[in-house]
Amino acid sequence: MTRTGDPEESGAERLRGEVERFVRGRVVPQEPLLDAGGPAAAEALARLRGAAREAGLWALPLPAELGGGGLSFGAYAELAEAEGASDHGPAALGSATLLDVRMLGRHAPRAVRERYLGPLVAGEVHAAYAMTEPDVPGTDPYGTATRAVRQADGGWRVSGRKWFVSGVVGADLVTVLARTHGAPGDRDGLSLLLVPTGSPGFRVVRELGVLGAAGQGEIALDGVVVPADHLVGEPGRGLEVAGERLQLGRTLRCLRWLGQARRAFDLLCRRAVSRTGSRGRLADHQLVQQHVFESLLALRTTRPLVYEAVALVEAGRDARTEVGLAKVAAARTLHRVADAAVQVYGAAGLGPDTALPALLRTGRAARVLDGPDELHVTSVARRVLRGYEGAPAVPGSRG
Numbered sequence: 001m002t003r004t005g006d007p008e009e010s011g012a013e014r015l016r017g018e019v020e021r022f023v024r025g026r027v028v029p030q031e032p033l034l035d036a037g038g039p040a041a042a043e044a045l046a047r048l049r050g051a052a053r054e055a056g057l058w059a060l061p062l063p064a065e066l067g068g069g070g071l072s073f074g075a076y077a078e079l080a081e082a083e084g085a086s087d088h089g090p091a092a093l094g095s096a097t098l099l100d101v102r103m104l105g106r107h108a109p110r111a112v113r114e115r116y117l118g119p120l121v122a123g124e125v126h127a128a129y130a131m132t133e134p135d136v137p138g139t140d141p142y143g144t145a146t147r148a149v150r151q152a153d154g155g156w157r158v159s160g161r162k163w164f165v166s167g168v169v170g171a172d173l174v175t176v177l178a179r180t181h182g183a184p185g186d187r188d189g190l191s192l193l194l195v196p197t198g199s200p201g202f203r204v205v206r207e208l209g210v211l212g213a214a215g216q217g218e219i220a221l222d223g224v225v226v227p228a229d230h231l232v233g234e235p236g237r238g239l240e241v242a243g244e245r246l247q248l249g250r251t252l253r254c255l256r257w258l259g260q261a262r263r264a265f266d267l268l269c270r271r272a273v274s275r276t277g278s279r280g281r282l283a284d285h286q287l288v289q290q291h292v293f294e295s296l297l298a299l300r301t302t303r304p305l306v307y308e309a310v311a312l313v314e315a316g317r318d319a320r321t322e323v324g325l326a327k328v329a330a331a332r333t334l335h336r337v338a339d340a341a342v343q344v345y346g347a348a349g350l351g352p353d354t355a356l357p358a359l360l361r362t363g364r365a366a367r368v369l370d371g372p373d374e375l376h377v378t379s380v381a382r383r384v385l386r387g388y389e390g391a392p393a394v395p396g397s398r399g
Helices: 007-036 039-054 073-084 098-107 110-122 238-274 286-315 320-350 356-366 373-386
Strands: 127-130 147-150 156-166 173-179 190-196 202-210 213-226
Touching: 007 039, 007 073, 073 238, 073 286, 098 110, 098 127, 098 173, 098 238, 127 156, 147 173, 156 173, 156 190, 156 202, 173 238, 190 213, 190 238, 238 286, 238 320, 238 356, 286 320, 320 356, 320 373
Parallel strands: 127 173
Antiparallel strands: 147 156, 156 213, 173 190, 202 213
């Protein structure tokens, strides 16, 4: 990705190396504590954030005028891979708020931007995003039943329930997709509202474990009053903002999945060359070599797809096909490589002494969350096939 001798790119390469060393040397050793949650985890995260600030690695893709590093998404992409090697990397390095900062910076009223953007970049305020509802397919936002009713003072009263809300436990703000007019099933009338979690009527119903791991939650909004200026975007056009966020968010997650897949690959290879049995090193067994080859092939073929999506998203172009391809490929690659690494480790790969159970869990969940593989497969295929409608038959065909 970089060329030796180019001062600018050498600087980018050095920065990636610094991020990678920080994540692998400081964040990864703290993962058991961070995974456990609670006050001790919060203290550990605060220490890591302080260290990231001291190292000049804080909030690299966030606006410089707000205290971030000011990198464009394209320039940040390789750093996102390095950060993503650990689930806790983005939070420790201050980039976890990228989607919220971009969304509010582009679509929120001035008063909201002035109130929240600085604290978000500083890591003083935490935000979450709530779209999916119980008993409503996550791939069908038109079924949204959460409702926001306009009040006499121009504000909104929001009622409904959401689940699989990432990071909602401990969040200060939640962006909620709600119906401001029409009925469930209507293709318009959906809006985004920024809801302070301290508002009366807002509550976290429960944490939702994903294959046994925490991080998601279910929330209830029982007549929560939201100020008028907390509407994000135009009334009834929330899906336009959500689509923009999803396109960027899926691409960002693909980058982080690549980082985790690379971590699993490193574990696989180190195990293969270091483990010796009565029949020699694992690295000398053809079946283990097959795992190495297939894993490397998956990594090398997926990465260009992800970076093609990055380039289109950075340019502000329609990247739906490329993001769909990248999402499916990156999720499958992480799952495949982590699974291969577990196989090479044997029983040790199932236990608590390596990161492999977490990497395998993330890879499996990635094939469902952010839109299941089947959604992206059909969406991409339909979009491609529409381009052939009305085209002349293939020369020489009889149909």
